[in-house]
Each structure stands twice: as structure tokens, then as C-alpha cells.
Amino acid sequence: MRALTSRTIAQRAEEGQGSGRLFTALLFALFVVVLLIAIMAGTGLYRALVEVRDQADTSRLATGLIANSVRAADAVDAVGTGRGPEGASLVLTERLDGGTFETRIYAYQGNVVEEYALADAAYTPEKAHLIVSSERFSFTYENGLLVIDTDKDRVKIALRSVRGGA
Secondary structure (H helix, E strand, O other): OHHHHHHHHHHHHHHHHHHHHHHHHHHHHHHHHHHHHHHHHHHHHHHHHHHHHHHHHHHHHHHHHHHHHHHHHOOOOOEEEEEEOOEEEEEEEEEEOOEEEEEEEEEEOOEEEEEEEEOOOOOOHHHOEEEEEOOOEEEEEEOOEEEEEEOOOEEEEEOOHHHOOO
16 A cells, blocks of 8 residues: 555656646746737837827927028018918018018918018919928917917917017
8 A cells, every 4th residue: 555655646746747847838938928918019109109209300390490491581571471372471581682582481282381482473382392291380470479380389489680689
């Protein structure tokens, strides 16, 4: 009976080792699966964050370009309005020895565009340069503050020429 008991104990020990190895393998496999899911979720989140950042950078770059154009042209009677193909246009006038030129910023076919032309020339949106995709382009001017709105951003520009700075 002792021989039978020791044999039974040895079999049970081998079975315990086998199930312990199986548990360890399953635990390792579970760890690997959870790790892969976490990596895939992190990658998706990172991709989404990069896309949001890129869109924000693009909109800031576009309104920054408009703001810099206005600041560069900021002089007495240099910032005005005009009539673009789809509504009001922001007109930046530049008086040179060769004539008077305008930088016109306006909405056209779902975009905000910039056109540089002679002051008396007709609007030619086909030749204008794209600034940003935006269905909306509007601006207001009050007490020396020019506010420009697009779908993506809003920029406020204090004109120096109103205060005698340009």
C-alpha cells in the first residue's frame, strides 16, 4: 500500500507541475494580448492627437498669415473693404511709384483666398492663392481693432495706424 501511495503522490505532483506550467503559459499569453491591445489603443490615440494638432496648426498658420499681411500693410488708409465674388473682402492697399496695388483677402468656393492686383483691376479668384479651407470669412473693425473670423479660428489685430504708429 505504501508503494501505491508514493506512486499516487508522484503522479499528482507531475499533474500539478503540468497544470502549473499551463497556468503560467496562459498567464503569459493573457499578458501579451493585453499588451498588444494597449499598444494598438495607444497608437490610435496618438494618431488622433496628431491629426487634431495638425488641424490646429494649419488654422493658426492661416489666420497668422492674414494677421501678418494686415500688420505689414498697416498704414493710414491702407486697410479697407471691397466687394469680392462671394461677399465682403478685406483690402490692403499699397501705394508705390509704379501704381496702387491691393492685396485682397476674401471667401471663394469654400476657401479663403488672397489675391494681389492693381487697385482698379477686377477680382480674378482663379489667380488667387489659397490661404485656408473655410466656408466662413468675415471681419469687423471697431475702435482700431480688426477681428477676422473663419471656420477654424478668430484673430484680433490692433491697427497701429489708428494710433499714429504707422
